[in-house]
Amino acid sequence: MKTHFIAIGGSAMHNLAIALKDKGYQVTGSDDAIFEPSRSRLEKKGILPQEMGWFPEKITADIDAVILGMHAHQDNPELARAKELGLKIYSYPEFLYEQSKNKTRVVIAGSHGKTTITSMILHVLNFHRKDVDFMVGAQLEGFDCMVKLTQDNDFMVLEGDEYLSSPIDLRSKFLLYQPNIALMSGIAWDHINVFKTFDDYIDQFRKFVASITPGGVLVYNEEDAEVVKVVEAAENYFRKIPYKTPEYEITNGKVYLKSEMGDVPLSVFGSHNLLNMEGARHICQQLGIMDEAFYEAIMSFKGASKRLEKVEREDQGTLYKDFAHAPSKVKATVKAFQEQFKKEKKYGFLELHTYSSLNPVFLEQYDHAMDGLDEAVVFYSEDALKIKRMEPISPEFIKEKFKNAALKVFTNAEDLHAYWETLDKTNGVFLMMSSGNFGGLDLTK
Structure with a gap:
């Protein structure tokens, strides 16, 4: 399959480009500026554009998919050429859905904590050598790329962002994933440049809950009043699993999680991280990782990049x-x-x-x-x-x-x-x- 990325240098876009290259796709791309670490990582894979700028002549009729990044503008000349040729143009999340529509999709959403929760889940799965496809918004220890796409894996774990999908698709990214299993960590008004009122912002989460597939599962933070309101107002059918901050103590600067298996020493701190961990535990249960195995793995989790x-x-x-x-x-x-x-x-x-x-x-x-x-x-x-x-x-x-x-x-x-x-x-x-x-x-x- 031949793919072309318009704005390939973005943190998310370049990881997707690398994942597709690793999957065996033909990958090309353009951007007007590419910074580190994207530049070196694309160069290592042989897909760094030779020149910076937009080149409509790169857009040819044999391209199977054009993937459009948020950094590009609506009047981008390569986008105009792709439309002229009638090529299939995907936003980043739309293309991820296409890659995972035959898999069980696990989507982690919320105004805060979603990167950490997704990272915790992937750390536990990696610890136990359970292979899944994924997309996460932070570089993780033990992972080469923030996106992984395969033909064979049954599950895909996606960090669900409420920001816009692309310059020509103004839906929230997480509305395109149609989760089978979802988590909602919290709702606090963000992206005021796009969502002008708090209710407009909350409405994205109402739509997200409505997008859960029939008979799916929603793990949600019962300590967040806005989350509870959204969940209770939902009219579609899915199983609801609430979670809250677990008991813990700090002894000599070390955090210990109280569990049925005894005290579990942790490498992270903060009640919000303990709350995130509880959400991750419930998701891992849905993926076949029981509590003892979860706690064994989570002890070595040191945090997502730039999160404490x-x-x-x-x-x-x-x-x-x-x-x-x-x-x-x-x-x-x-x-x-x-x-x-x-x-x-x-x-x-x-x-x-x-x-x-x-x-x-x-x-x-x-x-x-x-x-x-x-x-x-x-x-x-x-x-x-x-x-x-x-x-x-x-x-x-x-x-x-x-x-x-x-x-x-x-x-x-x-x-x-x-x-x-x-x-x-x-x-x-x-x-x-x-x-x-x-x-x-x-x-x-």
């Missing part, structure tokens, strides 16, 4: 980085940090740089998000606001919305980096929350 991931520093200081940027994620991560490090001085840094996190209306959601830290720092770039054509935001406004008068607010990278240099990284523990890089800050030094 410990950074090895040259000075041996204790520093964790986390992808947290949405308010619910920030609050859960800060709470976990406080619980784990009760005696140490706690520093927390948060970078605001997505459209949602910089929106004045959405900023209301961050109230008290950084409370309980000894030093709380928020960084955002005034230049980023100009690029996004957004109104200026003052540091005072940020403090007001976070309801934290002691908050330190930096609006340019130079000042942030200067402050960073004044801190003794071996005196205290540091939590760095961002889907960016704090203006190029090296967290290892």
